[in-house]
Amino acid sequence: MGSTIIEKIIRNNIGKEVHSGDIVTVNVDRVMIHDIFIPFVASKFEEMGFTRIWDADKAVLIYDHLVPASQVDDTRHFCIGNAFVEKYGMKNIHRADGICHQLMTEAGYVKPGDIVFGTDSHTTTYGCVGAFSSGIGYTEMASILGTGTLWIRVPETIRVNITGKLPENVMAKDIILKLIGDLGADGATYEALEFAGDTVENMTVASRMSMSNMAIEAGAKCALFTPDEKTAAYCGISLTDKEKDLVGDADARYCRVMEYRAEDFVPVMACPSNVDNVKPVSELTGKEIDQVFIGSCTNGRLEDLMAAAEVLKGKHVAPFVKLIVTPASRKIYREAAANGTMAVLAEAGAIITHPSCGLCCGRTGGILTDGETVIATNNRNFLGRMGTSRVNIYLASPRSAAACAIAGKIVSP
């Protein structure tokens, strides 16, 4: 019997064949901790009696949710993080370079076939380069920092085949939202998603990131794409035979296979207040809005900002709408400034912020109040995510979000 991608990654890691359902202990290639959880990771690490990190170069600490501090209490997290880095000899620390999930791949911390854990549920993102990555809590993170290992159950895999050419106004975000709507918020719980077909083969790594990022919204443990030449170029490596082999075998065992024709996709939104409450934009048109947010680890990349700029070029945001644009990293910020994207967005009336998690985690820059409606490109529309629990959050692609900003209401892109 053949293997799925996740079975191959785990097999390569532990050096023996595995199948879904096996419980195994893996050797961790990289871990990511962000500013929200570093205080608890640090205290649990010491409570466990560890005195050194198993391999300090494999740990990455990223300040992104609280950067720059908006409340005095936020600075406590930086003080504890800085002291932890100093005490245990960590070198990989980013204090304001961008969002953790963007930096992990952009800065080369994750390679195809790696096993990576992070203290954030959207750690599934690194499946975009063919890595097994998943979110964990701070107690398990402390345990990995001490031991370099974690026990996991080898997940079953849902295979998603997508073939054909996407319509012009459809982005990768529309695909993953549609899939989450079809699966339901727990439709892939404990399972791996594996994407294949010429539509995803033709996608940029950035688009694949939007999809792997949101896999957790269907409960998935990870979401994997086969590494290819685009992956190699993105990671700045040449693929080894082992990495090229990270493809689901024809005779592998899948718990479910889903088939989509790219031509059938339409722009969609996830409506308040569940990510699986997905409807075609055409059914939502006319709903008045107060704010638009384009950014986050889901859709704050250069191609996302460029897609928004293409829609906004020569036009202006509706007078009563605030359009907030937050690049996912400092590198993206520089690139968008250099190629004229920022100028187009600023001309159109966008409020452009520093790279960070920003409004996605509801801590800074654009908090909303009762009865207000926001069209947002991030990954969650839960109650209270961006302000009070009576804010209506619609999740959309950057292209759809930009079109709504101009119209001041929901419109098709």
Place this chain on the structure above:
Amino acid sequence: MGKIFKFQQDVDTDQIIASQYIIFPTIDEMKGHAFESLDPDFASQVQPGDYVVASENFGCGSSREQAPSVLKALGVQAVVAKSFARIFYRNAINIGLPVIVCKDLHDNVNAGDEMELSMQEGVVRVNGKEYACTKLPEYMQGILDQGGLIASLNE
């Protein structure tokens, strides 16, 4: 015996403990805000030994371990749901909060009902009826029995 606090499906970790509270320095400072958006009286009314009973996908969303931690700190004896999101499930075991899958319980009980759970027997008793629940895998029961991952690692 403990009292049931009942919740519906897809309760996310933002609803269990909202983002603005998870940067408080200690779990004790956070726990008074548990379930604030769903049931503002929960934290003041729950007593040690009480139970949280939910429908599908309890604990979906963020990886915040503060979610099971505030429930444990308030004395919740166990969460019994039709199903759990995976990160919440692992986190709960790791901090020593029992998370029990029981498909039939939620639809047949009301908030305020008195309930008894036997993890050894894999059974829940409410209003004179018994409901079978799924036993934990041996590995996880071992971590739970020792009081969580820290105690287990320190063994």
